[in-house]
Amino acid sequence: MAWIETVVNGLLLGGLYGLIGIGLALVFGVMRVVDGAQGEFMVMAAFFAVIVLAAAPDLHPLIIFGLAILFSFCVGYVYQSWIVNRSMQSSDPLAPLLLTFGVSIILRSVMVEVFGADLRGLQLGSLSRASIAIFNINIGVMPLLTLATSIALFLLLQWMLKRTSFGRIIRATADRRDIVRLFGVKPDRVYACVMAMSVALSAIAGLFLAARASFTPFSGVERLLIAFEVVVLGGIGSFWGPLIGGLALGVTQLVGLKWDPNAGLLYCHLLFFIMILIRPSGLVASRS
Amino acid sequence: MHLRLVSGVVASILLSAGAPFVLGDGALRLWTEALLILTMAQMWNLLAGYAGLVSFGHQVFVAAGAYALFLAAEALNVSPYWVLPLAPLAAAFLAALVALPLFRLRDAYFSIGIWVFSEIVATLVTKSSLTGATAGLPLKTSSLMDLDWFEPTLFWIASVLALAATAGLLLLMRSEFGLGIMSVRDNDVAAMSVGVDVQRNRLIVFVISAAGCGAAGAVNFLSNLYLSPASAFDVSWVVNMMFIVVIGGIGTLEGPIIGTLLFFALREIVTGQLGLSGGWYLVALGSVAVGTMLWSPRGLWPALSARWGLRFMSVERKAPRLALQDKPNND
Structure with missing residues (x-):
């Protein structure tokens, strides 16, 4: 029974990992940019929510979440249109990579200087610690909400990319940014929208992380590698892949920790390493 | 030579x-x-x-x-x-x-x-x-x-x-x-x-x-x-290597030298001369990286050498210039 509980909790943790990976996967799939600042945007949204909550303690958590997501959406739009788009004009993929790492270091250090490096949490009353029992297994409400939200968001994103005209524009821009211009599409603006969505997705991940556990300015960079693993395992360019990759890593981490308590992320890394050696293009075949 | x-x-x-x-x-x-x-x-x-x-x-x-x-x-x-x-x-x-x-x-x-x-x-x-x-x-x-x-x-x-x-x-x-x-x-x-x-x-x-x-x-x-x-x-080891190389100019030998000098000059100025904490040094380093990538994505050295025609340890090989061609291809 204890093992089943571990697996279930692993799946719930995997929901968070999938959420962290999906933003990175979206940006990489559309723009071919590895965004090193994604983790900091996650933490930034959490700090934003903490500040808003401190200023207006009576606000409903959903309104605070909404404000933080809206804020992140705007930040992502500005980030892409003012900064990243300019560096994407060079043919060298290292330029946007270093640029985003630079932004990540700036954001992280400023957050450390301004807010300090202490552990913080987003206290949502009883919701943060609530749990329900199903078949004698204790399941936290917050982790359950995380997994449900991440599945819902994956479905929503999939639907938007497949069925809406905006989704078609995004896919067309990802394929041929030179040709879409002939149809009146401005690639830079599409990229800005995609980055805004991606940062908003990271914000959701950050809010859930803050609400279910605690965070520091370093929480983003600590999860950057696992986010990369999620994306690569899922297959770069595939949109269901990150969720599957995230679930696999979440289960591996908790089962590994139960078996070998001071292993940290060792078994996640081993799983990743073995998987990419067997299938160098990811679990789900890439369709870039 | x-x-x-x-x-x-x-x-x-x-x-x-x-x-x-x-x-x-x-x-x-x-x-x-x-x-x-x-x-x-x-x-x-x-x-x-x-x-x-x-x-x-x-x-x-x-x-x-x-x-x-x-x-x-x-x-x-x-x-x-x-x-x-x-x-x-x-x-x-x-x-x-x-x-x-x-x-x-x-x-x-x-x-x-x-x-x-x-x-x-x-x-x-x-x-x-x-x-x-x-x-x-x-x-x-x-x-x-x-x-x-x-x-x-x-x-x-x-x-x-x-x-x-x-x-x-x-x-x-x-x-x-x-x-x-x-x-x-x-x-x-x-x-x-x-x-x-x-x-x-x-x-x-x-x-x-x-x-x-x-x-x-x-x-x-x-x-x-x-x-x-x-x-x-x-992981800072490799992050520092990457910053130094890409800011200085990747694929050049002079670039990393410039990058290293800049890296340490920045650290000494921000934490020594200005007396600020290590956090602000990282902010300065990140800003230099962002600025360089925006205004000179190939790094500082290629921009400097193109401007003043400097080359000390060039490993480029230029094709012999054709008689009719006015401008040499610098790329």
Whole structure:
């Protein structure tokens, strides 16, 4: 029974990992940019929510979440249109990579200087610690909400990319940014929208992380590698892949920790390493 | 050409031989650190700028060199200087071992794959009591060294490493082998079709790059007399290499030198002159990286050399200019 509980909790943790990976996967799939600042945007949204909550303690958590997501959406739009788009004009993929790492270091250090490096949490009353029992297994409400939200968001994103005209524009821009211009599409603006969505997705991940556990300015960079693993395992360019990759890593981490308590992320890394050696293009075949 | 190279090397040797007698203790330590970082940056540059393999996991080779030195010095009970050659060997061996699986991965997959490999090795080292676990290792045989000459000796070793890395890269890239490497970076299919052995070239470059980082890492921790897994496997090693190389100018030999000077000048100014905390230094470093990538995405050195026509250690080969063509193609 204890093992089943571990697996279930692993799946719930995997929901968070999938959420962290999906933003990175979206940006990489559309723009071919590895965004090193994604983790900091996650933490930034959490700090934003903490500040808003401190200023207006009576606000409903959903309104605070909404404000933080809206804020992140705007930040992502500005980030892409003012900064990243300019560096994407060079043919060298290292330029946007270093640029985003630079932004990540700036954001992280400023957050450390301004807010300090202490552990913080987003206290949502009883919701943060609530749990329900199903078949004698204790399941936290917050982790359950995380997994449900991440599945819902994956479905929503999939639907938007497949069925809406905006989704078609995004896919067309990802394929041929030179040709879409002939149809009146401005690639830079599409990229800005995609980055805004991606940062908003990271914000959701950050809010859930803050609400279910605690965070520091370093929480983003600590999860950057696992986010990369999620994306690569899922297959770069595939949109269901990150969720599957995230679930696999979440289960591996908790089962590994139960078996070998001071292993940290060792078994996640081993799983990743073995998987990419067997299938160098990811679990789900890439369709870039 | 060879005259300039030889005179440059001789001048550098004379400069670094005399430096410990002129510089103070603090300055000497700073220069030692800078030369070691420069060595690592050139090694990362060799791999990323010339062979096209962007590594996020070079800290594993820094750590491999350092652990080899500390463990060998303790096991053989000799002065650490004697076992220093083992450091690059250990890093090279590790690189050759892991190259086989890693080379199956392309581009971003390779970068992330080697980072994950580094994390795996870091966790295993942290768990193993053989390597001192989380507590790390002290340098047991440090008493066998002449501590009066400790700082100057380390400075000289660091100078030799940095000089060997830069001059070696210059000679390597001007050789037939270097041309083969660069052809793989620019177009591996075309390189293969003219008979370049892509995998062999990549392997050799990867092993050299790891060996250089291992040697520099060993000297760095030798100067601390203490080695902890958290600092040896710190991802900042590779982040610093990447910042220095890309800000200075990737795929040039002068770029990492400019990058290293800027990196340390920035640190000394922000934390020393302005008296601000390390956090603001990182903000300044990040801002320099963002600014450089926005206004000169190829790095500072290519922009400077194009503006003033400077070239000291160019490894570009320009085609003979045609009579009718007015402007030479600088790219």
